[in-house]
Amino acid sequence: MYRIVLGCVALIFTGCSSTPRTSTATESLSLFSTESIIMGCRSEIRVWSENEQVAFAAMRAAWEGMNKLEMTLSDWNPQAEVAQLNTQRKMKLSPELLTAARTARKLARSTGGAFDFEKGGLFFAWRQYRSKGELLDSVEAQRLAMLPPAHLSADGFAELASGNRWDFGGIGKGMAADLAGDILRTHGCAHFQVDCSGDLLVGEAPHSESGWSIATELKGMMLPVPNNHAIACSGDLHQFVLKDGIRYSHIIDPRDGQAVQNQLLTFVIAPTATAADAWATACSVDPTQIPPKGIRFISPPSDLVP
Known part of the structure; x- marks a missing residue:
C-alpha cells in the first residue's frame, strides 16, 4: 500500500519553498505527534494545538480507542471478538461489532459487492496460498466466493456459514481513523491528521482555510483534500504474486473469488476514512465503479506509477 504524506508536514520538515495561507488565529499552534502500531501497521497521529497537555491527552485517548476497536475487529488475535466469532461460528455481538458490521454491510451493498467483509473464508484461503507464492485454485475460489453472508438476528446474534469468516481488513483501518478523529474532536483538537x-x-x-495538500509517494503527484475528509489508496506495490508474466494482486474480487490482475493504483477522497477505505478496495476490484455523491476516485498518470 502506498504511504500518504501530509503536504504541510512535508513542508515543515523538508523546507519546501511553497507557503501556505496563514491567519493570526493559528499562528500560535504547535505540532505534536505520536506513533503506534494499529492493526499490524505503523500509524501516526499529529495534532496542532496551543496546549501540549491537551494535545497529548487527546492522542492518548485516541490510541486507547483504536486499540479497543482492534480488539473488536481483528481476525488474527485469538482474543479479539471477530476472531472468536470466526472460531465459534455463532455468538452474540457487542454493540461495537454490531455497528461495524451494519456499516460494512451498507458499504458492501453500495459497492455492488466489490467490497465485502463477509468473504473472509475466501480471503483467508488466498493469504495461505499467496504466502507460498502460489495461486488459489479457481474452482475453489469460486466456491468460497459463493458462501452466504452471516445471519444476523434481531437480538444481536451472528451465525456464520460453515467455512466462512468475517474479515474487516478492507475497512478496519478506516474505521479506526474515524474513531480517532471523533475522539480528538471531543477533546477540543480540531486540527489533526x-x-x-x-x-x-x-x-x-x-x-x-482551503484544506490540505497531500503529497503521495508518486513523484510530483499532489492531491487537494478538503477539511474533515479522508483519503485512501489501494494498490499492490508490495503484495502480489507474479505468475506467467501476470501480476496477481493481494486484493481479491469478492464476487468471483479471483485475484485482481495487473491492478491499477487508485486514490479515493471521501467524507470519512471508513468510506474511503472501502471504496478504494472496490474501485481497485472494479475500475468501472461510479463514485457516489461526495466521493472522488483519482487514478495517477501511468508515467508516475512504478
Whole structure:
C-alpha cells in the first residue's frame, strides 16, 4: 500500500519553498505527534494545538480507542471478538461489532459487492496460498466466493456459514481513523491528521482555510483534500504474486473469488476514512465503479506509477 504524506508536514520538515495561507488565529499552534502500531501497521497521529497537555491527552485517548476497536475487529488475535466469532461460528455481538458490521454491510451493498467483509473464508484461503507464492485454485475460489453472508438476528446474534469468516481488513483501518478523529474532536483538537498506513483522515487544516495538500509517494503527484475528509489508496506495490508474466494482486474480487490482475493504483477522497477505505478496495476490484455523491476516485498518470 502506498504511504500518504501530509503536504504541510512535508513542508515543515523538508523546507519546501511553497507557503501556505496563514491567519493570526493559528499562528500560535504547535505540532505534536505520536506513533503506534494499529492493526499490524505503523500509524501516526499529529495534532496542532496551543496546549501540549491537551494535545497529548487527546492522542492518548485516541490510541486507547483504536486499540479497543482492534480488539473488536481483528481476525488474527485469538482474543479479539471477530476472531472468536470466526472460531465459534455463532455468538452474540457487542454493540461495537454490531455497528461495524451494519456499516460494512451498507458499504458492501453500495459497492455492488466489490467490497465485502463477509468473504473472509475466501480471503483467508488466498493469504495461505499467496504466502507460498502460489495461486488459489479457481474452482475453489469460486466456491468460497459463493458462501452466504452471516445471519444476523434481531437480538444481536451472528451465525456464520460453515467455512466462512468475517474479515474487516478492507475497512478496519478506516474505521479506526474515524474513531480517532471523533475522539480528538471531543477533546477540543480540531486540527489533526490520523494516518493509519495509507488511510489518512484530516481535520481542519492548521494554516489554511482551503484544506490540505497531500503529497503521495508518486513523484510530483499532489492531491487537494478538503477539511474533515479522508483519503485512501489501494494498490499492490508490495503484495502480489507474479505468475506467467501476470501480476496477481493481494486484493481479491469478492464476487468471483479471483485475484485482481495487473491492478491499477487508485486514490479515493471521501467524507470519512471508513468510506474511503472501502471504496478504494472496490474501485481497485472494479475500475468501472461510479463514485457516489461526495466521493472522488483519482487514478495517477501511468508515467508516475512504478
